[in-house]
Amino acid sequence: MTLEQRIANLLLPQVLSMQAYHVPDREGLVKLDAMENPYHWPDDMVQEWLDCMRQSSINRYPDAQATELKQKLRTRDNIDERFEMLLGNGSDELILLILMACAKPGATILAPTPAFVMYKQIADSLGLQFIDVPLLENTFELDMPAMRQAVQQHQPAVVFLAYPNNPTGNLFQRQHVLDIIELTSGLVISDEAYAPFAEASFLSELDNHDNLLIMRTVSKLGLAGLRLGYLIGHGGWIEQFEKIRLPYNINTLTQLSATFALSRHNIFEQQSQLIKQDREQLISAIDTIEGCQAFPSRANFVLFRVLSKSAQEVFESLRDNAILVKNLTTSHPLTRECLRVTVGTQQQNELFLETLRKILAQ
Numbered sequence: 001m002t003l004e005q006r007i008a009n010l011l012l013p014q015v016l017s018m019q020a021y022h023v024p025d026r027e028g029l030v031k032l033d034a035m036e037n038p039y040h041w042p043d044d045m046v047q048e049w050l051d052c053m054r055q056s057s058i059n060r061y062p063d064a065q066a067t068e069l070k071q072k073l074r075t076r077d078n079i080d081e082r083f084e085m086l087l088g089n090g091s092d093e094l095i096l097l098i099l100m101a102c103a104k105p106g107a108t109i110l111a112p113t114p115a116f117v118m119y120k121q122i123a124d125s126l127g128l129q130f131i132d133v134p135l136l137e138n139t140f141e142l143d144m145p146a147m148r149q150a151v152q153q154h155q156p157a158v159v160f161l162a163y164p165n166n167p168t169g170n171l172f173q174r175q176h177v178l179d180i181i182e183l184t185s186g187l188v189i190s191d192e193a194y195a196p197f198a199e200a201s202f203l204s205e206l207d208n209h210d211n212l213l214i215m216r217t218v219s220k221l222g223l224a225g226l227r228l229g230y231l232i233g234h235g236g237w238i239e240q241f242e243k244i245r246l247p248y249n250i251n252t253l254t255q256l257s258a259t260f261a262l263s264r265h266n267i268f269e270q271q272s273q274l275i276k277q278d279r280e281q282l283i284s285a286i287d288t289i290e291g292c293q294a295f296p297s298r299a300n301f302v303l304f305r306v307l308s309k310s311a312q313e314v315f316e317s318l319r320d321n322a323i324l325v326k327n328l329t330t331s332h333p334l335t336r337e338c339l340r341v342t343v344g345t346q347q348q349n350e351l352f353l354e355t356l357r358k359i360l361a362q
């Protein structure tokens with residue numbers, strides 16, 4: 001038997017047919033593709049952080065409950081004691097845990113699309129059927145008749161709603177989200193990865209709906225390297241997911257670093273504030289470029305459509321000029337000819353705009 005035959009015989013068919021999540025090479029590029037916070041910390045804060053790391057007992061297993069970190073997150077996000085939290089190695093891991101727990105034979109997962117790619121990626125890996133309901137063209141609002149129909153027909157175990165949505169950047173109408181929570185007998189995950197920039201949340205609705213969970217992450221805030229996500233909700237759910245969480249999924253360095261960073265949260269608030277202002281400038285600057293249309297955003301990125309050239313060409317020209325954005329033109333019909341740019345430093349944004357203007361003027 002050849003190695004290829006062994007692999008084909010042994011592995012799950014859904015794994016064999018999957019495409020790996022592609023992370024582009026970033027060497028030497030201005031990285032505006034992954035919604036990272038472009039700012040680091042002042043030197044004295046870095047020094048304090050390193051002092052704190054020095055005291056860590058790296059020979060010991062981490063605190064399996066991450067008690068101190070959870071308390072910090074609770075205080076920061078104002079999470080009521082009545083609700084429980086589950087920590088994940090990024091919210092990606094939380095999506096995996098939720099779907100593992102729901103992966104009964106025949107179970108379906110639903111999300112409006114274009115959506116964050118990991119919902120489908122993880123559903124596929126577990127052999128769960130992923131139902132996508134396209135958003136409305138151009139406004140990227142939920143298509144409520146289609147959502148209703150899909151929920152009734154497929155009875156999804158989980159509905160993912162990113163609020164604001166990635167890659168479109170908009171907040172869905174609040175009442176639409178509430179209607180979906182009411183309509184489905186399954187779980188609804190309000191994925192609030194961009195909460196630091198959105199000034200909107202369904203956290204206050206946890207009291208009214210026991211099928212709602214709130215998912216957040218510190219990645220977009222400025223701690224993407226740590227890999228820390230958290231799920232907030234009724235203890236009944238969290239207790240079940242806890243059973244399948246690997247005991248030490250949040251490592252010691254992440255626990256210490258996040259606890260440290262959250263106790264200096266002023267700096268992140270200042271950075272988020274700046275990013276929000278720069279986002280608005282970036283949107284209007286892109287919009288005034290001939291041949292470009294920017295969409296509104298409540299996140300730290302801007303989706304825009306190229307009208308006068310092919311987005312693929314513009315993407316490649318940007319990359320030739322050492323600027324990396326995300327090319328969405330072939331990922332979904334609703335984002336054809338669209339690129340997504342992360343809000344960078346003011347200098348990076350200027351460089352991006354200057355280069356884009358030059359490319360489109362050619």
Ligand SMILES: *Cc1c(COP(=O)(O)O)cnc(C)c1O
Nearest residue numbers: 090091092116162166193217219
């Ligand atoms: C970036 C992103 C995530 C992933 O967050 P991690 O905590 O870094 O895994 C989840 N959901 C959405 C909508 C995102 O854009």
